[in-house]
Amino acid sequence: MKTCSHQHTHKRQELPALTDRLRRHARKITGPRAAILEILRQHPHPLTTKEIFSEMPRGECDLATVYRSMHLLEKAGMVKRFHFYDGAARFELVEEGSDGHYHHLVCIRCSGVVKVEECFSAEIEKKIAAKNGFKAVTHKLEFFGVCPNCQG
């Protein structure tokens, strides 16, 4: 998978901060989990489960463990899951306190990903919650298009 070359200032979290967050969720810090967090930390773009797996030092941990860990991290609110239309879920770290509120601009040709800051106000979320009687309303927003390298 190529990556469209638009760098984005990215506040990279420290690994200890990440493990602390896990601990706060009363989960154990194990080798595979630390490795997964470290890999996610080093990749500012969403990774598939297989990509994470193959980045593991010495292919050390089981693929099933990666799947289980991603579910766990997702429930703990530490990662966000994305679907970019190629049949594989992708994951990215959520920065602490940030609510994970940024979005992606995905190239439909090369699957390259650019992070996007634009977002609409939380007002709309509240309005929608109130109007429909829902609680704890969040949203997922992704943009799709054709990146500069793939045009023409």
Add this chain to the structure above:
Amino acid sequence: MKTCSHQHTHKRQELPALTDRLRRHARKITGPRAAILEILRQHPHPLTTKEIFSEMPRGECDLATVYRSMHLLEKAGMVKRFHFYDGAARFELVEEGSDGHYHHLVCIRCSGVVKVEECFSAEIEKKIAAKNGFKAVTHKLEFFGVCPNCQG
């Protein structure tokens, strides 16, 4: 799957109009395709491939054909594909000319779906396209929360 009971005024398209759209894309109108369009037409909520399959009269067509048809309809811009976090793609008809620009509010407990009109302006899309050099930028937006029936 239960459905949260919020009705929404829904302009239902006629089947002939749908088959015409298919024809305009130079695709043949076959039994399975007409059946799929008819099923989607009767269900204003996103359906999984299996749901569509089991709604088929007399289980008449092959599951593989449904998958193939969904790809075809998607490429023709006649259906939209959604991922609501339970591992199965869901599809819904796109109304002609509407660009498919509405969104969903999905209950994270019962997977019930409510259609939502709120959307931000196309200005943001243009801004994002310009800023990143992308073309043909569209977006997908879904809201998640807990519906009235599933609270407490």
Add this chain to the structure above:
DNA sequence: ATCGCTGCAAAAATTTTGCAGGTAA
């Protein structure tokens, strides 16, 4: 010491594909 976590292997679930025959246009 305890309970949760992991590896392994098997299974389940989802989606894709090859091929031979059938059908819409």
Add this chain to the structure above:
DNA sequence: TTACCTGCAAAATTTTTGCAGCGAT
């Protein structure tokens, strides 16, 4: 007629699960 479509069956892909043993706290 002819190119496209379909059913069937098999395979590929993605994800989940059972179980016995290991390991973080």
